[in-house]
Amino acid sequence: MIIHHPILGPRDAQEFVYLGDANLIDRPDGMVAGVEVFHDYLYNRTNPAGEHQELWYHEQGDRSWLVVTRNTVTHEITRVELARDVARARRRTK
Amino acid sequence: MASLQPLTALGRREATTVTHGPLTISERTDVALASVAARNGRAADLAKAAQKADVPLPGPASHQQGTPYSAFWTAPEMWFVEAPYASHELIVDLLKSALADTASITEQTDAWVAFDLSAHDLTRLLERLCNVDFAARPTGYATRTVMEHLGVYLIKHGPGAARLYGPRSSAESLLHAIETAAHSVW
């Protein structure tokens, strides 16, 4: 697969390490949330057959964490963003 | 007082040079290296300080030559800065005094083995080693890539000139891989 890195352009997916659902960005605050909230955050997945936002780490590249929007049926990638930007934006809207 | 004798990454007293066919592989031990990462929100301050100190901070995927400092981009708001080892062995101290608290600066000199590759055209060699479209990239292109399971930085200094920074502990494996590829090509 090829991931179109928002800074570096097309890069082979082999350079990346996959983590999973981009909802992992939304970590609850441990001083507020309890086990149930953390359980849902860490363990449950939508796991769609279709468009999926997911985290990839450019380990053999610039070490950016990316949010990749990829179709899990066709593997087509339609959007790639820096996870840091996505995380910051999500914070702002909260 | 101790006066310690350094070893090169290949475990020798002197830098190693290997030739095969048109290719020359030269180990470089005369480069001081440090990482410079902008402090959060301080990129503009860093740019100013760097300009004043003649530290180039090139854009993504590029290397910029300078004197005494050259640099290449390694990550968002992060660079590796090169300088002559003889004059800049204490590159971290020098950069810290120049860039102050605009950046986090860390010594990288001995984290890497540096090889300069030269031949009339390196494309045929590099296509056996890494997934970089070397021919299509401009001089000054700098990227991280993978060679034989090893993460390396590759800097293009011309169609027939490139520098590699590979993990120092694997210097022998990396050299072996380059030599094997060279024998396969030439």
Place this chain on the structure above:
Amino acid sequence: MRYSGFRVIAEALTGHKGWKPVWRDPEPQAEYDYIIIGGGGHGLATAYYLAKEFGQARIAVLEKGYLGGGNVGRNTTIIRSNYLLDGNEPFYEFSLKLWEGLEQDFNYNAMVSQRGIINLIHTDAQRDAATRRGNAMIMHGADARLLSRDEVRQMYPWLNFDNGRFPIKGALMQPRGGTVRHDAVAWGYARGADMRGVDLIQNCEVTGMRIENGRIKGVETTRGYIGAKKVGVAVAGSSSKVMAHAGMRLPIESHVLQAFVSEGLKPLIDGVMTFGAGHFYVSQSDKGGLVFGGDIDGYNSYAQRGNLPVIEDVAEGGMALMPAIGRVRLLRTWGGIMDMSMDGSPIIDKTGIEGLYFNGGWCYGGFKATPASGWAFAHLLAKDESHITAKAYRFDRFLKGLMIDEKGQGAQPNLH
């Protein structure tokens, strides 16, 4: 009809005219007592045991494609019960025992072949872990042996003993491990279930679930609505898709695991072998092909196909272990969709919806589990309580911190 050597000879001498269809192709009825969604190995085994062992009737298996078309027909056919943890080992040992009597039980030769499995050891730490595991296996009634380097060398003298990057120091062996002809498992269960009146309905995809007041009433399918008192879902690979019809999110991701077969070769490898210093495991089929695999591709996928890096990674492991196979050719690659769970272990449990039961999360261990999974799921469906060997396979184990994490990788499915 009963299969036997005499029957084969008699039919051969009379032009094979007497062989009957192995299953019917019935039209779906309006309602069943039990609907099993998924006509793969686990679904068919569930239906078979529901009918045979638990005396249940009015059972249908709904399959969106062809029977046995899921992972039961696209795996590397290994059976073993060499698990470490208390939550797993009794279940897989139960499964292995069922394999051992399966062919006589369902009157179909699935070529259950216990030629042994060895997990190679390359470090002292691996030997310690193998010792822990082997002892756990024996304590659970399974068989295990720790082989020395010389013993391994006697079995496979042509492995890379002398020039390896990582030395072979021995192996953990389970002599009762082995392989099974995978398609035949599906067919054997299908035939056995059909003979007991189970309706096997192919080309029937579930498109929705009718749930009223927290209770399942039936399922919408591409062949119309079908009512059911109880619905069991056994669709590993597609679990999240199907359970989404019930509004559930699961502790599961779908990933692709590739598998490989070489051209046919004269016998080289008798048993099953796993390389402990790379991603590679291998056996040789009765037809002569080396059947091998490695790691999952590592990203969520429903595509039933993989990419090149894993193929290369697996070949590197193969060559590192077996330098003689350089000129053996890889014939075919394929991909199966795995339910990768959050701790690497499966789930066989009730759901929050009355009458709806779930079986999934098999990661890439589903094939060997087929008999026990079917049995335990049938037990759960028929009696509303977990089978004794499957009690740990609950949904709430993550909430309670009772993970069954054989590899110790935590809540990251692609590392299990």
Place this chain on the structure above:
Amino acid sequence: MTQSHRIEGGQIDRTKTLRFTFDGIPYQGHPGDTLASALLANGVRLMGRSFKYHRPRGPISSGSEEPNALVELRTGGRQEPNTRATVAELYEGLTANSQNRWPSLRFDAMGVNDKLSTFFAAGFYYKTFMWPKSFWEKLYEPIIRRAAGLGSVTREEDPDGYDKGFLHCDLLIIGAGPTGLMAGLTAGRAGKRVILADEDFRMGGRLNAETYAVGDAQGADWAAATVAELSSMPNVRLMTRTTVVGAFDHGIYSAVERVSDHLLTPAKGKPRQILWRIYTGRAILAGGATERPIAFENNDRPGIMLAGALRAYANRWGVKVGERVAVFTNNDDGLRTAKDLQSRGVDVVAVIDSREGGDLLPGIRHLRGAEVIDTSGKLGLTSITVRQLNGRSETIAVDALGVSGGWNPNVNIHSHHRSRPVYDPAIAAFVPGKDGPPGLLVAGAAAGQMSTHAALKTGRDAAIAALDLTTAPELPQAEDAPVGITPLWHVAHGKGRAWIDLQNDVTVKDVKLAKQENFTSVEHLKRYTTLGMATDQGKTGNVIGLAIMAELTGRSIPETGTTIYRPPYTPVAMGTLAGRSRGREFKPFRLTPSHHWAKEQGAIFVEVGNWLRTQWVPKPGETEWRQSVDREVLATRKSVGICDVTTLGKIDIQGTDAGAFLDRVYANTFSTLAVGKCRYGLMLREDGIVFDDGTTARMGENEYVMTTTTANAVAVFRHLEFCRQVLWPEMDVQLISTTEAWAQFSVAGPNARKLLEKVVDQDISDAAFPYMGAANITVGGLRARLFRISFSGELAYEIAVPTRYGDALLREMLARGAEFDPIVYGTEALGVMRIEKGHVAGGELNGQSTALNMGLGKMVSKKKDSIGMVLSQREGLTDENGYRLVGVKPVDPQAKLTAGSHFLEKGAAPVAANDGGWLTSKVYSPHLGHDIALGYLKGGDKKIGQRMRIVNLLAGLDTEVEIISPHMFDPEGERLRG
């Protein structure tokens, strides 16, 4: 030997003769020959045996689709099984042997299977061999396994090298027949970067095998001229002997270049084959088409081949397969074979054309509405029986029969993303369907465009479309004959066997049986009968099989559907896929700074990940490893020992939020750590399980140096980047690994300080540099770092210098500290000392254990949010009677312990219900004089002082032990503060 069947013409170099052997018999051929063409030229038709019935077989094709003519090529470590004689390029000294036969190809004892074939119907084995139960592994299966398989594998290491590479282009063209050449010309002249790959050693595809013209020239000559033009373009890379084998996501293709397979051995340093990964925006599949046979009784004899192959052998290789040849066809293309052969002077005795009516070929006996219903000839064809339109049968003596059932477009690669081909009745074949690999266009015969004109035109148009070109070359004139075909899949006749899958011996009867037993889905058909699962993956047989199933079920062919092709297009050698990563080069080595010193000393090394670490350093006279390890431990605890700990991960953490960041990633607190001090840190995963541990030092207000375990260095760094970028992007934290930048040594033992005082420039007295101190120092003026931390329980330091000085620092310490008899210890002694002290490491940090399990529960601060804090409180992880780390010693000091053994109470049966836990690590303690171990024991904290057993059922060991505190040596820690 004379080449009895050689005729004039062809693209072979008759000026040179190549000698080769087949089954030990010497033959001659010419450059340009394949093994098959050369054997046929020598009148050899019998080249193999089929898989199941061991039927005698000859080649049916002239290409990579060959199911029959498989040989073992070369000998020794280079022996390769199942090589298709039809694509094996002839070279001087080639050695080939037939396979899957005993004792010889002509007299194969397993041929008895053929006589018993009625008992071996499809799937018979599923119905028998079940009784008695134990006989399967002992009797039936061994017989089956010995009989099965094709070629045999050498047990020697493959002596040849393999290589890999990456290529990038604008357009990849797969296949260099008329379609691919025209596409190449179009894109090449437009200046685009083009790769044109063809599996053959000569580009031109079918043009080399045909006689018709392209423009003013013979097709083959046009091809040669086009290749010459393309090879002059710097933007075009022509790759012969290169098979594109797979299409992967996002425009990545795999291709195998056979660099040296046409040579006796590869040139020195050169690979046998190269695996290319080709990255391209666009690709054109111009792979042509494959002819398929027609199923009729005994259609498998040597001498019966595809009509197009018969023609190719004559036109390209100057070989007549037989003296008296017939052709059996259902389409116009078959007639070409008859015409071409006749024009080359071969005696074409009959053309059996299943189609009724229509024109007759002039000068040839052309039977319309006729079918071949049977053949004879034990080891090769001697005659065919033809049923004419009027129903009369006639036997015709022939020694070669060309069969054409039509042509299947080579859609294979287009299916690699699971796109299903669709049936095109106009050509009675499957053509590429929807949803193929994005960016892949299909042109020419692969797209069902069967004429030469259509090939050229669609090739050009595909290049224009792929690259959005505005200019294109003129199309040369070429034939544009329609596909005249009336499908005939099998000849209905009699009770004999008519083969569909030649290699796997799948016959029409087997399809009928599959239907009868309701294996009617194409997937069931394939899996039940093994149709299409042989080494040719059904390239010639699949379509016939499913067409017959369609007939039997009354469904149309589209309704019946088709299985899909999976990668690779043709089988690929494992060595090629592995490339250079084999043997000692399987993974790169990581060498420590002390490696050269240790090697000089004859040290024993151990693999730790990719690192080679010193395991112990034997002294002269030490014959057993324990002697060395005991000595290293005792010497360290007595005076001073040095250990290279460079492999531990080091991460530089800077920024104004560095301390706050560490508070969140460590379970314990770091923001309060004073500058110049270190602290042991425990890192959890979010699920509350211990992830890693290590010592982290605060080197400045905003500057920390973290250490990780060797094993987790990369994973921890990745995790920290995740936390920094994804979880808390607002924090001012910068990270970089410095693992390899510093050579770091542990210096431990009562004389550690005294030794270090001799090399460092600063005051390191206990007052100036107390326990858990950290500082930037100098060693003879050289920048260095010093940490006062201990893993051994001794007074200990870790000292670091820039890596290039690591070797010298070690030698310096040994030399300057000579009066203290310093020793260098390896990982074994390190392990002994840490276990004596009860420190957790690999065996305990197993990814399944909590801080509580390790006796470190109090370290998890609940006063702050940190990764894993919340979920570590789940009930299953806080069980009072859960596992606790304990120390273990045998009651009998002579008794041996084994890591991995399990705890049992005295008198308890060794069953799971009584399983108390297990030993995680075990060593011999030379101080205590007996084995000691760490273990996880259920409720272990309450069992200190009790006696239990540990058992190792794998070795039959059952040992009484005492449960003790894990702090087995100097529990008060007096030594390390000394």
